[in-house]
Amino acid sequence: MGQIELNNVDYKYQPDTPFEATALQAINFTVETGSYTALIGHTGSGKSTLIQLIDGLIKPTSGEVTVVDHHSTATSNSKDLDQLRKNVGIVFQFPESQLFEETVLKDIAFGPKNFGKTDAEATAIAKKSMALVGLTEDFAEKSPFDLSGGQMRRVAIAGVLALEPEILILDEPTAGLDASGQAQIMNLFKQLNVEQGITIILVTHNMEDVAKYANQVYVLNHGAIVKSGTPREIFANQQWLMENYLTVPVTTRVAQKLIDKGYSFDEFPLTVAELSQKLIPKLKGEQ
Amino acid sequence: MIEVKNITYSYPNSDSKALNDLSVTIQDQQWIALVGHNGSGKSTIARVIDGLVEGYQGEVTVNGMPLNDDTVWDIRDQIGFVFQNPDNQFVGATVQDDVAFGLENRNVPRPEMVERVQQALEVVGMSEFATREPSSLSGGQKQRVALAGAIALQPKILILDEATSMLDPQGRQEMLEILKQMKQRFELTIIMITHDLSETAMADRVLLMNHGQLVADAQPEKLFARTQVIKDNGLELPYSEQLKEQLAVAGIDLPREYMNEDRMVEWLWDKLN
Numbered sequence: 213m214g215q216i217e218l219n220n221v222d223y224k225y226q227p228d229t230p231f232e233a234t235a236l237q238a239i240n241f242t243v244e245t246g247s248y249t250a251l252i253g254h255t256g257s258g259k260s261t262l263i264q265l266i267d268g269l270i271k272p273t274s275g276e277v278t279v280v281d282h283h284s285t286a287t288s289n290s291k292d293l294d295q296l297r298k299n300v301g302i303v304f305q306f307p308e309s310q311l312f313e314e315t316v317l318k319d320i321a322f323g324p325k326n327f328g329k330t331d332a333e334a335t336a337i338a339k340k341s342m343a344l345v346g347l348t349e350d351f352a353e354k355s356p357f358d359l360s361g362g363q364m365r366r367v368a369i370a371g372v373l374a375l376e377p378e379i380l381i382l383d384e385p386t387a388g389l390d391a392s393g394q395a396q397i398m399n400l401f402k403q404l405n406v407e408q409g410i411t412i413i414l415v416t417h418n419m420e421d422v423a424k425y426a427n428q429v430y431v432l433n434h435g436a437i438v439k440s441g442t443p444r445e446i447f448a449n450q451q452w453l454m455e456n457y458l459t460v461p462v463t464t465r466v467a468q469k470l471i472d473k474g475y476s477f478d479e480f481p482l483t484v485a486e487l488s489q490k491l492i493p494k495l496k497g498e499q
Numbered sequence: 500m501i502e503v504k505n506i507t508y509s510y511p512n513s514d515s516k517a518l519n520d521l522s523v524t525i526q527d528q529q530w531i532a533l534v535g536h537n538g539s540g541k542s543t544i545a546r547v548i549d550g551l552v553e554g555y556q557g558e559v560t561v562n563g564m565p566l567n568d569d570t571v572w573d574i575r576d577q578i579g580f581v582f583q584n585p586d587n588q589f590v591g592a593t594v595q596d597d598v599a600f601g602l603e604n605r606n607v608p609r610p611e612m613v614e615r616v617q618q619a620l621e622v623v624g625m626s627e628f629a630t631r632e633p634s635s636l637s638g639g640q641k642q643r644v645a646l647a648g649a650i651a652l653q654p655k656i657l658i659l660d661e662a663t664s665m666l667d668p669q670g671r672q673e674m675l676e677i678l679k680q681m682k683q684r685f686e687l688t689i690i691m692i693t694h695d696l697s698e699t700a701m702a703d704r705v706l707l708m709n710h711g712q713l714v715a716d717a718q719p720e721k722l723f724a725r726t727q728v729i730k731d732n733g734l735e736l737p738y739s740e741q742l743k744e745q746l747a748v749a750g751i752d753l754p755r756e757y758m759n760e761d762r763m764v765e766w767l768w769d770k771l772n
Contacts, residue, residue, distance in 0.1 A: 225635060253667075254667045254669060254670065255637050255638070255639030255640055255665075255666060255667050255670050256636070256637045256639070256640055259637075260637055260638075305584075305638055305665060306583075306584050306586075309584065309586075309587075358512065358513075360537060360538050361537045361538070362537055384638065384664075384665060387638075387664040387665055388537075388583055388584075388661055388664050389537060390535075390536035390537045390694040390733055390734065391536070391694065391733065391734055391735035392536065392733055393536075393537055417666070417667040417668055417671075419668070457667070457669050458667070458668075458669070459667075459668040459669060462738040462760070463738075465760070466738070466742070466760060466763070466764060469760075469761070469764040470764060470767060470768060470771075473764070473768045475768065475771060484738070484741050484742055484745060485745065487742065488742060488745035488746055488749070491746065491767065491771070492746065492749040492751065494771055495746065495749075495751050495767075495770050495771065496749070496750075496751065
């Protein structure tokens with residue numbers, strides 16, 4: 213039994229009306245504690261709906277969602293759904309658009325305070341969260357709105373971490389950040405995964421990040437899970453991915469072009485570092 | 500033609516200059532990629548051109564019209580602006596209402612409005628979503644609708660501020676193709692803001708910004724070969740240059756000029772045999 217389990221889950225928008233639309237069907241999905249799972253699929257494939265189910269923002273039309281020890285089904289009430297949410301933190305797309313407090317510290321402390329912590333407790337948690345995302349103490353009294361985009365996103369992420377979730381769901385967490393901002397944020401999540409043991413679910417179109425960070429991948433298409441496996445297993449079949457409107461990391465595409473010309477790799481490279489390591493001895497004429 | 504002359508601007512409560520004596524001229528029907536890291540000034544200059552910024556020094560002229568309080572609405576009529584986060588610009592209850600919003604504001608007659616909305620949704624591949632609520636769409640679908648809203652106005656100039664950030668790679672490629680076709684069909688000038696150099700290959704010119712100034716103004720392939728300039732200004736190298744860099748560290752001799760992915764593969768295959 214994983215930390216998150218979806219058993220035969222269907223989700224329909226506006227069920228039993230003329231506008232009924234099936235967003236997810238027959239979903240079976242398992243995430244183990246402390247793992248790093250990537251969820252990929254083209255625009256509109258159902259990724260966001262799946263996240264909302266795990267976070268208890270919506271309940272399944274049929275089937276069962278289990279998060280840690282809490283369950284949600286078609287008959288769950290909002291109290292049951294709240295229980296699910298306790299363990300889950302979501303970093304939504306452009307999370308900085310939800311910042312609102314006068315200072316960074318107040319903004320981060322808002323969540324824990326709202327969940328019943330005293331001012332002192334909430335402040336202590338907020339300070340800890342700031343350290344986790346690499347914001348030094350001199351940011352505490354600044355207005356979040358005077359910060360750069362990357363810094364604002366760190367504040368928003370610290371606000372999610374202040375709820376002390378066991379599971380962190382990231383929905384395109386680096387959209388709109390430049391290359392160095394992206395690398396910093398992605399390294400931060402890896403660190404939280406390795407050092408704090410936080411389970412990560414990454415929803416992304418960035419296949420380079422999937423190759424680099426995930427140890428498990430689920431592929432969604434038209435509301436169904438069409439494939440799962442390690443990144444190397446998933447990216448090995450480029451043809452199949454393209455048929456499912458997905459791409460592969462650039463390295464994989466380049467490696468495939470070399471294979472098409474007649475070259476062979478002992479193991480399929482996923483990152484630029486892996487590819488160059490494999491090519492260097494050959495390019496130098498060493499066997 | 501867009502002429503930007505000696506623009507200097509600081510955001511309120513900021514000591515640093517978001518734009519620092521920036522001058523640039525953009526010819527009609529050019530495709531401009533405006534690149535730079537977060538905070539380099541690329542979005543700010545786009546907003547200045549659209550008359551969304553007040554209190555700058557310098558002068559902007561759009562199609563011969565100097566930008567000021569009297570002309571701002573006429574100029575804005577010629578510009579379609581698609582923002583990074585589509586949630587910030589949705590107003591309609593349905594996708595088609597949303598796309599129609601700008602046309603309603605301009606008193607476009609209803610039959611024409613219906614046609615333009617349909618056409619715009621078709622161009623971005625969202626026709627089947629016309630009666631859906633914008634909130635039920637995914638991020639990438641919202642970005643397409645936002646683009647439809649801009650093109651329904653039939654602007655002469657289209658400014659896209661990281662408007663593909665939520666699309667999947669294929670959707671992004673499709674969007675670039677849509678833009679290419681639209682540019683030809685409607686004789687558009689395109690200003691596309693991005694920090695991803697791989698999205699700039701279709702541009703006529705890449706303008707690289709940093710510290711509110713222009714650092715480079717070159718054709719894409721010419722810029723891609725200037726790896727130090729790219730790195731010094733906080734951008735990620737194109738893939739083939741990343742690979743070249745790793746191979747060079749191992750002492751492998753490499754051609755200096757930029758190779759696109761296919762040329763890079765050819766070169767590798769040649770060397771491996």
